[in-house]
Amino acid sequence: MAISEERVKWTRSELKGGATIEETRRALEEQGFTAKDVKYALKKAAPRADYKKLAKPEAAQAGSKSSYLHADYRALAEPKLVRDAGNSNVTTLFEDELQLYAIRNFLSARQCEQLVNAIKGDAHPSKVDSYDQQSDMRSSRTCSLRIHEHPFVGSINTAIANTLGLSNTWAEVTQGQWYEPGQQYKPHPDYFVPGTAEYDRFAKTGGQRTWTFMIYLNQPEAGGGTHFLKVDETILPEQGMAICWNNLLRSGAPNPNTVHAGLPVEAGSKFIITKWFRDRGTGQPFTA
Numbered sequence: 001m002a003i004s005e006e007r008v009k010w011t012r013s014e015l016k017g018g019a020t021i022e023e024t025r026r027a028l029e030e031q032g033f034t035a036k037d038v039k040y041a042l043k044k045a046a047p048r049a050d051y052k053k054l055a056k057p058e059a060a061q062a063g064s065k066s067s068y069l070h071a072d073y074r075a076l077a078e079p080k081l082v083r084d085a086g087n088s089n090v091t092t093l094f095e096d097e098l099q100l101y102a103i104r105n106f107l108s109a110r111q112c113e114q115l116v117n118a119i120k121g122d123a124h125p126s127k128v129d130s131y132d133q134q135s136d137m138r139s140s141r142t143c144s145l146r147i148h149e150h151p152f153v154g155s156i157n158t159a160i161a162n163t164l165g166l167s168n169t170w171a172e173v174t175q176g177q178w179y180e181p182g183q184q185y186k187p188h189p190d191y192f193v194p195g196t197a198e199y200d201r202f203a204k205t206g207g208q209r210t211w212t213f214m215i216y217l218n219q220p221e222a223g224g225g226t227h228f229l230k231v232d233e234t235i236l237p238e239q240g241m242a243i244c245w246n247n248l249l250r251s252g253a254p255n256p257n258t259v260h261a262g263l264p265v266e267a268g269s270k271f272i273i274t275k276w277f278r279d280r281g282t283g284q285p286f287t288a
């Protein structure tokens with residue numbers, strides 16, 4: 001499937017806004033486009049001379065110098081959502097021991113249903129095979145909601161970025177999760193634990209996880225709350241409600257008070273999407 005014209009327009013506006021070819025290439029790749037689609041979008045969006053000049057390896061390297069910088073952790077603790085929390089539809093659940101916020105009706109019922117269908121793989125039944133049946137820790141099924149397969153996810157990603165105030169080019173591909181009765185995600189932190197193989201594998205290259213932005217797409221009949229162990233708070237799923245938290249402290253160190261669990265679903269199904277932001281990325285880290 002060819003990359004959409006909308007994405008070519010986006011690519012053009014990124015380049016016009018001063019992003020380098022290399023930064024834009026990485027941003028598109030992070031969003032899940034194939035190398036072929038990325039090349040097509042860049043070729044269409046960049047004036048021919050620029051593309052030829054800038055696509056040269058040495059120019060690409062010069063361009064990427066500004067990329068993959070570590071975040072300013074203090075600024076990361078005060079993104080737009082936090083700064084505006086007092087006069088917006090954001091509910092502050094905790095701010096001292098952990099920064100945890102909720103936003104009711106972040107997505108409409110229609111958007112939630114569209115996402116549930118995408119997760120179920122109705123649109124792409126063959127993709128069901130790529131769902132992992134997870135380990136003992138996480139028994140739900142997960143999938144990546146790539147925008148070239150599900151273009152409507154693009155506007156949801158934009159809404160997340162604009163609400164939180166962090167750029168999608170500093171985030172992972174949106175993940176969908178589907179739990180059935182008995183399934184759960186046992187207590188865990190979302191950050192990569194320093195000293196573990198996982199930390200070496202993910203955090204050292206793509207960066208540590210910063211904010212988690214999670215949206216409940218439905219309300220299971222029973223169970224399935226999200227439990228924050230340290231503050232002993234369980235958030236009950238509500239269709240369209242987003243919750244988000246900062247996994248790091250102002251120092252940039254992981255905040256152990258963010259450890260949480262997806263409690264077992266007791267009846268019905270539970271669907272969520274999650275977007276994890278990182279402390280490294282391309283382009284501007286903040287949207288506002």
Ligand SMILES: O=C(O)CCC(=O)C(=O)O
Nearest residue numbers: 185190225226261262274
């Ligand atoms: O299902 C939940 O409520 C929590 C999910 C979660 O913690 C995760 O995906 O990291």
Ligand SMILES: [Fe+2]
Nearest residue numbers: 188189190260
């Ligand atoms: Fe989690």
